[in-house]
Amino acid sequence: MSKPSRDRFDEVPRTTGRVGAHRAEEPGMNGWVVLLWSFVAALVLIIVGIFGALTVMGRIDLFPEAAPSAAPTPEQTGVIDTSYSVLILNASPDDGLDDQMRDTLINEGWPAASVLASDSESDDFATTTVYYVSAEDEEAATGLAGIIGGAQVQQSDYYAGQTEDGQKQLTVVIGVDRTAAAPETPAP
Known part of the structure; x- marks a missing residue:
């Protein structure tokens, strides 16, 4: 079997570390961003918890029944009595x-x-x-x-x-x- 021919890329020095796209900085989250997202998540969980507790206790009705409209009471017209x-x-x-x-x-x-x-x-x-x-x-x-x-x-x-x-x-x-x-x- 024959050997492949050598070219100029065969003699590139091998270095330790990353090569190509791996040379970009490692993506990481800033500490303040993590803290902000933690507060937002905690606030959402607290609100959902309060709403759920009020619903379970019956203080909030998610699907209220439509109240029947009360029929208007007839206005008294009285009688005209000329004997008075x-x-x-x-x-x-x-x-x-x-x-x-x-x-x-x-x-x-x-x-x-x-x-x-x-x-x-x-x-x-x-x-x-x-x-x-x-x-x-x-x-x-x-x-x-x-x-x-x-x-x-x-x-x-x-x-x-x-x-x-x-x-x-x-x-x-x-x-x-x-x-x-x-x-x-x-x-x-």
Whole structure:
């Protein structure tokens, strides 16, 4: 067998160490980078642990059931009962509001003799309110509040002795909210 011929690469001195691509620096991680990644990993593990513990304890619900929407309660409209006598007190600084409201009720079917209008001792009552005496009068008071345009309805026996012979009565106190110069939002 023949020997291969020799060329110039056969006489390259053999040195110890790396040759070729192995001459690059050894890749290593800087100490600060390792410390930063350690902190990030620890923080992620702590957050996952807290979230998992809260889920197991039931404080966090991952898939909450949709709450059924509550049906809106029907607004009470009341009944219009013209058998009640109505006392209208103007507790606002404007004169004549009691007469205007009296005319409104008479036009709605109340007998003129059962609707009394007068000025109140006070002229700074905040909100127009319909007062009724007993619980059975609430529907009629709500109906009257609807006729005069969204007044409040409240039970009170303060006006209970104002009628003759046990006649059923509702009392309307006209407040400052009905005046021509009423503010947009009444003061509390």
